[in-house]
Amino acid sequence: MSKPARLPRDAASVLKLAARSMFDLFSSMSEGMLLVDRAGRVVWINDSYKRFLPALGFARPEDFVGRPVEQVVPNTLMRHVIDTGKPILVDLLTNKAGTFVVSRIPLRDESGEVIGALGMVLFDHPETTLQPLIAKFARLQSDLDEARRELAAQRRTKYTFASFIGSSPAALEVKRQARRAAQTESTVLLLGETGTGKELLAHAIHAASARAAGAFVGVNLAAVPETLLEAEFFGVAPGAYTGAERKGRDGKFKLADRGTLFLDEAGDMPLALQGKLLRVLQEQEVEPLGSNRVIKVDVRVIAATSRDLKALVAEGRFREDLYYRLSVLPIRLPALRERLGDLEALAESLLESIAARTGMPQRELEPSALAALAAHRWPGNIRELRNALEQAAMLTDSARLSAEDFAQVLPAPAAPAGERQPGAPRPLPQLIAELERSSIDSALAATGGNKVSAAKLLGISRATLYEKLAGRK
Numbered sequence: 001m002s003k004p005a006r007l008p009r010d011a012a013s014v015l016k017l018a019a020r021s022m023f024d025l026f027s028s029m030s031e032g033m034l035l036v037d038r039a040g041r042v043v044w045i046n047d048s049y050k051r052f053l054p055a056l057g058f059a060r061p062e063d064f065v066g067r068p069v070e071q072v073v074p075n076t077l078m079r080h081v082i083d084t085g086k087p088i089l090v091d092l093l094t095n096k097a098g099t100f101v102v103s104r105i106p107l108r109d110e111s112g113e114v115i116g117a118l119g120m121v122l123f124d125h126p127e128t129t130l131q132p133l134i135a136k137f138a139r140l141q142s143d144l145d146e147a148r149r150e151l152a153a154q155r156r157t158k159y160t161f162a163s164f165i166g167s168s169p170a171a172l173e174v175k176r177q178a179r180r181a182a183q184t185e186s187t188v189l190l191l192g193e194t195g196t197g198k199e200l201l202a203h204a205i206h207a208a209s210a211r212a213a214g215a216f217v218g219v220n221l222a223a224v225p226e227t228l229l230e231a232e233f234f235g236v237a238p239g240a241y242t243g244a245e246r247k248g249r250d251g252k253f254k255l256a257d258r259g260t261l262f263l264d265e266a267g268d269m270p271l272a273l274q275g276k277l278l279r280v281l282q283e284q285e286v287e288p289l290g291s292n293r294v295i296k297v298d299v300r301v302i303a304a305t306s307r308d309l310k311a312l313v314a315e316g317r318f319r320e321d322l323y324y325r326l327s328v329l330p331i332r333l334p335a336l337r338e339r340l341g342d343l344e345a346l347a348e349s350l351l352e353s354i355a356a357r358t359g360m361p362q363r364e365l366e367p368s369a370l371a372a373l374a375a376h377r378w379p380g381n382i383r384e385l386r387n388a389l390e391q392a393a394m395l396t397d398s399a400r401l402s403a404e405d406f407a408q409v410l411p412a413p414a415a416p417a418g419e420r421q422p423g424a425p426r427p428l429p430q431l432i433a434e435l436e437r438s439s440i441d442s443a444l445a446a447t448g449g450n451k452v453s454a455a456k457l458l459g460i461s462r463a464t465l466y467e468k469l470a471g472r473k
């Protein structure tokens with residue numbers, strides 16, 4: 001704000017005119033203007049300011065002008081602006097006249113000394129004038145809060161060993177092995193059918209390990225298109241590509257540095273990637289695409305697959321060296337039908353989480369329902385159990401679920417299509433959803449949980465199958 005130095009003559013006069021025009025513009029555009037002197041006394045108000053006077057308790061401008069500003073404008077900060085010499089460009093002022101968006105600017109003389117301050121009322125009734133802006137701000141703020149919460153929730157591990165329900169010998173053995181794995185740095189290989197809790201256990205191992213404070217980063221090898229996998233794993237150097245990737249991006253290995261990388265559906269890894277992954281696991285360093293530098297990483301790997309890796313090795317579709325590298329600590333998760341003793345405890349815990357999620361009261365199971373559940377084969381294991389419970393709960397209001405409530409939900413033991421009773425008509429969307437669900441379940445059962453083959457059987461892409469399975473959780 002100091003005096004402009006050595007300006008040509010005409011420039012100085014242009015500046016003066018500019019200041020004048022700005023002043024006139026603000027005076028006419030704003031809702032009101034007032035000037036105070038260095039002593040903080042009101043020395044001038046413009047015409048539009050006059051309409052605030054009655055609400056401030058003054059009938060005539062003469063009563064207002066000449067008084068110390070804080071005496072006539074409650075809550076004003078004009079004195080503060082004079083004292084500090086710093087403007088307050090946007091502020092909300094509330095007093096008995098209402099709430100206003102105001103701006104306060106110190107005024108200086110030629111030598112830069114503060115000689116007073118200019119106050120402007122930019123908007124009165126900000127609640128209406130600024131409504132769209134305030135609403136937008138509130139929306140952005142709540143989106144931001146939401147995103148922060150989600151991020152924090154993702155960083156925090158979702159599951160601990162306590163979330164792995166089951167006290168059958170098979171379940172206890174799995175937990176024992178997993179606890180032991182958590183105490184080591186070795187690669188863990190989780191084997192088991194779809195829905196048996198591999199992902200849950202991977203989270204629990206991470207949470208109980210020395211890396212719990214680090215990130216848990218998951219990559220689903222079957223869900224990421226093959227062409228993108230390398231970039232996904234190793235990252236992209238800045239400038240390696242044009243377009244969206246121009247700035248480069250960190251790969252999952254980098255993101256999992258000092259944490260755990262979860263390789264889900266590891267059996268679906270393309271051969272070309274297998275070799276590269278093996279190198280990274282051995283060297284603990286990655287080379288982002290389009291870069292000639294390697295980055296050191298410190299990553300613990302937990303891999304999971306529902307496929308028979310040994311068979312894949314025998315078929316030449318999975319590298320033997322990688323298989324040995326991954327299966328340092330293999331843990332086989334039992335299928336639900338192998339641990340039916342846990343059925344009741346599992347159902348109980350799932351019903352509790354369903355109730356918490358839907359906000360509906362928690363249901364109980366009649367003995368008949370338990371018997372019906374125990375008779376089912378559960379190709380989709382605990383995920384399928386969860387879905388069955390959720391659907392049965394949606395179909396009835398009764399507090400206790402009986403075998404009947406599950407009759408519609410669980411696919412009936414195979415009966416030749418021709419002999420099936422037509423039964424009462426039911427809503428088409430429900431029938432379609434059931435047909436879809438049972439087709440997917442039988443495809444998965446037929447392929448031993450191999451989703452790529454199941455998707456082929458069903459005539460849908462594996463990404464679509466993943467979407468549908470993810471939608472079930």
Ligand SMILES: Nc1ncnc2c1ncn2[C@@H]1O[C@H](COP(=O)(O)OP(=O)(O)OP(=O)(O)O)[C@@H](O)[C@H]1O
Pocket residue numbers: 163164165166192193194195196197198199200201305306346349382383386473
């Ligand atoms: N022992 C368990 N106790 C409680 N819930 C479980 C247990 N095992 C699995 N679940 C639940 O079942 C669902 C499926 O588990 P998860 O995703 O871990 O299975 P998965 O083995 O990774 O399956 P997929 O091979 O299809 O990816 C999840 O909702 C999970 O919380």
Ligand SMILES: [Mg+2]
Pocket residue numbers: 198199264
């Ligand atoms: Mg999984």
